[in-house]
Amino acid sequence: MSFLSSLNRWLARLARLATQVLIPLFTITVVYQVLSRYIQGIPRVHWTEEFARGSLLWVVFLGAAFAFASDRHFTIEMLPGKMRPRFRAVIDLVATALIVTILVALLTGSVTNFEAGFGRVSPMSGVSLSLAYAALPVSFAIMLLQSVENFLKVIPRLSSNSSAHTEEVSA
Numbered sequence: 001m002s003f004l005s006s007l008n009r010w011l012a013r014l015a016r017l018a019t020q021v022l023i024p025l026f027t028i029t030v031v032y033q034v035l036s037r038y039i040q041g042i043p044r045v046h047w048t049e050e051f052a053r054g055s056l057l058w059v060v061f062l063g064a065a066f067a068f069a070s071d072r073h074f075t076i077e078m079l080p081g082k083m084r085p086r087f088r089a090v091i092d093l094v095a096t097a098l099i100v101t102i103l104v105a106l107l108t109g110s111v112t113n114f115e116a117g118f119g120r121v122s123p124m125s126g127v128s129l130s131l132a133y134a135a136l137p138v139s140f141a142i143m144l145l146q147s148v149e150n151f152l153k154v155i156p157r158l159s160s161n162s163s164a165h166t167e168e169v170s171a
Helices: 002-038 048-069 085-119 135-158 163-170
Strands: none
Touching (some): 048 135
């Protein structure tokens, strides 16, 4: 599992870095696009809208993958703190299994969408739309790998001795 953990850490860093590079590029492109519409003398570049759309897809989905990998996504933690460790492990295992199932479905659908983009090119730049559509399967794959690691981490908790937690709760 150390290989999977190392791979997931590396992928999370790569997703964060790509997002950090794309956000300023996206912002500069959109600002330039707006300025070129309203200020005479600034040449209009037509591919900026396509770049903005594609980079926004990458920023959103890579950002989501990074948030998921670094456990910074939205969660509700009211009940889990009051559960016994073994029951909490069962709940975590079921939740992670559901997440894996959903991510497999999303990954499958996004790969189909990505493949459909091969035959289509953007009108202004002539770049294949599959480049923008690739953001979804890449991000879902990163999240799926992280979920598999999370699933494997929960399994040993099912058989762990919960007497230490019982003493903490009763004290």
